[in-house]
Amino acid sequence: MDVARSELFETGTPVACASCQARHGVVCGALSSGQLRELNRHSLRRKIEAGCEIIAQGSESSFYSNIMRGVVKLCKVMQDGRQQIVGLQFAPDFVGRPFIRESSLSAEAATDAEICVFPRNLLDRMISETPELQRSLHDQALKELDAAREWMLTLGRRTAGEKVASLLYLIATHAEPQTATSTAFDLPLSRAEIADFLGMTIETVSRQMTRLRKSGVIRIENFRHIIVPDMDELERMISA
């Protein structure tokens, strides 16, 4: 499943990141059209299968990316194998750690995804030349920080039931289309990944899911597809 770093960058479909020119992506929105042209000349758009590693924990990565489609999970693992998902990213998020080459976490496609890959050196130069871009990445970092801290509260102080409800709520909120109050979406994560996000075991995740199902808060079809008839009801399970 893994894709070596160099491979990721060198074997991608060599197509300029056309749709970035719209206004997708944290990066592209902040660039002048001249910069965008230069960036496009040196960037690749690449399809990534679910499970593919984009950046490996502990590695030095020589590129950044923008998520164009799909969900990416950020993960930390301990050498004894315990692991914790520390962030979920959706289009049009930026992936990569500005200013530090060695990654303290791995980034992996949770679903099939498409990303735009930029060479690190070029983008670093553009960051330093473009306050607008710096601001844009600063914004994203702060957004991720807010999300991380919200999640710390969930990890430290919520019960198993509240944790699962929090996760479903998070996903439902980011999975776009939703009718008036009811919402349907595909879970981008397996039970095992959910467990790693919530700091618990898959058995407990499963039990809490069926508890939510039996109490009518959610409906489950095909393990992955979830329907929330009433989002307010789900929100009430979280005990914000």
Place this chain on the structure above:
Amino acid sequence: MDVARSELFETGTPVACASCQARHGVVCGALSSGQLRELNRHSLRRKIEAGCEIIAQGSESSFYSNIMRGVVKLCKVMQDGRQQIVGLQFAPDFVGRPFIRESSLSAEAATDAEICVFPRNLLDRMISETPELQRSLHDQALKELDAAREWMLTLGRRTAGEKVASLLYLIATHAEPQTATSTAFDLPLSRAEIADFLGMTIETVSRQMTRLRKSGVIRIENFRHIIVPDMDELERMISA
């Protein structure tokens, strides 16, 4: 204990932030001397007692600050009273959430502290005019993000014993002076605060502390003062 927001800004010792001119503080290091002079004219240095709230969760704050001395804890509380410390900040960290007025967390002095208080409007202007400052704050945000994610791993996947060891290691690392391998420091947090940082109860914190004491990894004097004879030993307890 609380200090109203306006009070915090209006009743501080009206002394220009002289020592910032050295190079203390995330903010001051990034400014030109002209900007620094202007900032100083509108800023206050203020002594804060342990327990004083600097920013209240849910409030709109009209200022930022720089920690000059002491430790500040960032805290989130749920309406049923459960709470979680989501960050610890030390001099010369910056306190405040750029670009968003309403705070999703509270900032409170964990120890007696000294801060420099800046009006938000002025600093926001300077941020937009000074890429160097933007970069500096971006750096701090990324540093906090790394710390938050490291802590998510601790909250989600480490045992009680590992959690306490992680906390002691974190504090020991930030409390400055340390001889070759041995380290001594004052805990900036009470047992209850430690519990809120680690997502556990004070009883469990206490038990784990005495376990570490009995196994010789730490020595405890006066509840607050800790001696770590061998930092490597402590590090081994963490199981990174």
Place this chain on the structure above:
DNA sequence: GGCATGCTTTGATCTAGATCAAACAGCGAT
């Protein structure tokens, strides 16, 4: 001093969630 007050430690018990162990899908390959 003597006594209230707020931490902190220690002990006894309880329980939410982990662990161990099966069954139960869904699904692609033969």
Place this chain on the structure above:
DNA sequence: ATCGCTGTTTGATCTAGATCAAAGCATGCC
């Protein structure tokens, strides 16, 4: 179809850590 594989649910039991309850121990106040 049947087999094998992987992911999920469900059940039975166990345990780390929570909860409940009582002492210690400093510190400040009268």
